[in-house]
Amino acid sequence: MAVQTAKPPRTIGLIFEHFASAPRPVWQLDRPFDIAPDSGVRFTPAGLATLVEQTSAALWEAGLRAGDRLAIVKDNHFDTVLLAAAAARIGALPAMTSGTIEPEILRPMMERLQPRVLVASPAVLAGAEKAGVQLVGPQARVLVAGAGAAALDRTVTTVAELLDADVPPANPAADDQPMICTHTSGTTGVPKYVVHSAATLLGVLTKLETMKIPLLSIRPSDTVASCISFVHGRAITWAFAQLARPPGQVVVLADSTPDTVAATLRRHPATTLEACPNIFQRWEGMARTDPDVFSSCRAFINTFDAIHPRTVRTFLDVSRHRMPVWGQVWGQTEVGPVCMGLYTRGRLNRSRGSRRAVTSDVGRSIPFVTGVKVVDAQTRQEVPRGTEGIVLVRTAGRCLTYLGEDERHREKIWDGWWNSGDIGVQRRGGLLRIIDREVDVIPGVSGIELESVLLERLPDTTEVIVLGVPGRPPVPVLSTSDGALDPAAWRRATADLPQLDDPVLIGWDDFPRTGTWKVRRPVLRERLFGTTQTFGTGRWT
Numbered sequence: 001m002a003v004q005t006a007k008p009p010r011t012i013g014l015i016f017e018h019f020a021s022a023p024r025p026v027w028q029l030d031r032p033f034d035i036a037p038d039s040g041v042r043f044t045p046a047g048l049a050t051l052v053e054q055t056s057a058a059l060w061e062a063g064l065r066a067g068d069r070l071a072i073v074k075d076n077h078f079d080t081v082l083l084a085a086a087a088a089r090i091g092a093l094p095a096m097t098s099g100t101i102e103p104e105i106l107r108p109m110m111e112r113l114q115p116r117v118l119v120a121s122p123a124v125l126a127g128a129e130k131a132g133v134q135l136v137g138p139q140a141r142v143l144v145a146g147a148g149a150a151a152l153d154r155t156v157t158t159v160a161e162l163l164d165a166d167v168p169p170a171n172p173a174a175d176d177q178p179m180i181c182t183h184t185s186g187t188t189g190v191p192k193y194v195v196h197s198a199a200t201l202l203g204v205l206t207k208l209e210t211m212k213i214p215l216l217s218i219r220p221s222d223t224v225a226s227c228i229s230f231v232h233g234r235a236i237t238w239a240f241a242q243l244a245r246p247p248g249q250v251v252v253l254a255d256s257t258p259d260t261v262a263a264t265l266r267r268h269p270a271t272t273l274e275a276c277p278n279i280f281q282r283w284e285g286m287a288r289t290d291p292d293v294f295s296s297c298r299a300f301i302n303t304f305d306a307i308h309p310r311t312v313r314t315f316l317d318v319s320r321h322r323m324p325v326w327g328q329v330w331g332q333t334e335v336g337p338v339c340m341g342l343y344t345r346g347r348l349n350r351s352r353g354s355r356r357a358v359t360s361d362v363g364r365s366i367p368f369v370t371g372v373k374v375v376d377a378q379t380r381q382e383v384p385r386g387t388e389g390i391v392l393v394r395t396a397g398r399c400l401t402y403l404g405e406d407e408r409h410r411e412k413i414w415d416g417w418w419n420s421g422d423i424g425v426q427r428r429g430g431l432l433r434i435i436d437r438e439v440d441v442i443p444g445v446s447g448i449e450l451e452s453v454l455l456e457r458l459p460d461t462t463e464v465i466v467l468g469v470p471g472r473p474p475v476p477v478l479s480t481s482d483g484a485l486d487p488a489a490w491r492r493a494t495a496d497l498p499q500l501d502d503p504v505l506i507g508w509d510d511f512p513r514t515g516t517w518k519v520r521r522p523v524l525r526e527r528l529f530g531t532t533q534t535f536g537t538g539r540w541t
Contacts, residue, residue: 218242
């Protein structure tokens with residue numbers, strides 16, 4: 001086992017070995033790892049390092065070698081990161097892929113990847129068989145991770161069966177070479193595989209993670225809980241931060257189901273809690289009926305998507321701390337974190353009743369890490385402050401390419417700046433306000449802001465999505481806690497808003513979602529209205 005030295009390596013393949021001798025954090029899981037189901041739910045840094053080495057042995061035994069590619073398509077859990085680390089340790093390129101993606105979409109992703117080894121959950125393999133989709137060819141070895149392997153129609157080998165193989169020597173790729181593939185959300189089609197190197201991902205994008213940010217930085221006494229999509233690049237930088245600036249405990253919430261979350265957080269009360277915005281939104285009811293689950297939290301963090309003021313206020317209000325804070329990070333898989341907005345009870349209370357969503361203000365770019373400017377989509381020239389335009393980002397942490405789609409990647413680089421595909425406004429002092437994704441833009445209004453206002457004014461709503469459909473006013477699609485919507489309450493909530501179409505009421509589970517629980521707006525639009533037409537071009541998604 002490697003002894004910790006002063007400067008950690010950049011590659012995820014060696015990070016766990018580097019910190020193996022550290023006394024903290026203790027990692028607490030809500031369920032055992034799929035790759036090691038008999039190893040319990042408590043791990044030390046040394047235990048994680050050993051498991052990464054054993055997993056690299058299993059992958060080596062399955063035929064994975066330096067320069068090969070590993071596809072990871074399984075149920076959400078932190079062992080996705082351990083699988084990726086194990087592959088990177090021996091110089092292979094891992095691709096972390098959400099197990100929620102439909103087989104028909106997984107197939108073209110696998111064609112781009114051409115994996116030598118596929119690690120999949122039984123549900124993924126069963127779903128592909130049922131759909132008649134062959135995910136990989138005969139040249140690829142398939143390993144299973146997760147419960148239910150016995151129910152498959154063929155004999156399979158599990159990762160756990162190979163963990164006792166001989167551990168191969170570490171042989172990671174150079175820091176400037178591809179280290180990992182993660183994928184975009186896929187809200188508008190087949191997700192793109194985003195290729196990062198050790199230099200771009202851990203050399204640059206971890207800087208925000210380890211900065212000393214008042215009220216948000218990790219403390220040695222903290223218990224840090226996370227309920228995110230662990231196939232995202234965010235999971236890599238987050239893991240590094242827990243090792244480099246260790247709290248006392250880390251709680252992995254692989255399952256976002258309220259009952260599981262409540263039980264886990266009662267065993268391990270969190271002081272810092274991170275989740276995807278739609279997961280926080282899903283937990284709002286729990287925060288109201290069982291506030292003690294979250295009362296120990298002094299800090300909340302969200303990434304991946306827009307958060308709404310009602311959600312932020314709900315959780316800040318149940319904290320027992322005098323001055324809890326909420327940090328919202330705006331960024332993208334391709335460029336990592338770009339801006340951070342900080343919200344307090346006071347800021348949320350001052351904005352109550354406003355038609356402007358305070359959480360649409362995502363802060364300023366990260367000093368010495370990122371730069372932001374807003375430009376005209378046609379001329380590519382910077383627009384005056386206060387004018388809407390396409391948000392461009394400059395960072396040394398930009399991804400290397402899209403796997404198999406180099407030209408698509410090049411098209412989004414404008415004179416050295418990255419086209420985010422978001423519409424925004426930059427005000428004096430550099431404060432950035434996000435309006436909408438360009439593909440989702442609605443003329444004259446901000447769909448994100450309308451959603452925030454409606455959620456605020458209609459407390460029983462559990463989800464609100466406002467769709468732009470050419471030929472009609474913006475269409476609100478809602479779910480509520482009891483499946484009903486009071487017409488009088490709707491009229492009061494919308495009386496001073498721009499004209500909206502009649503609301504469409506569906507169940508929370510009927511919203512099509514990505515692996516990070518974002519609503520797939522194009523799919524929703526086509527399901528409900530039979531059209532793929534939007535007001536945006538979608539050229540930069």
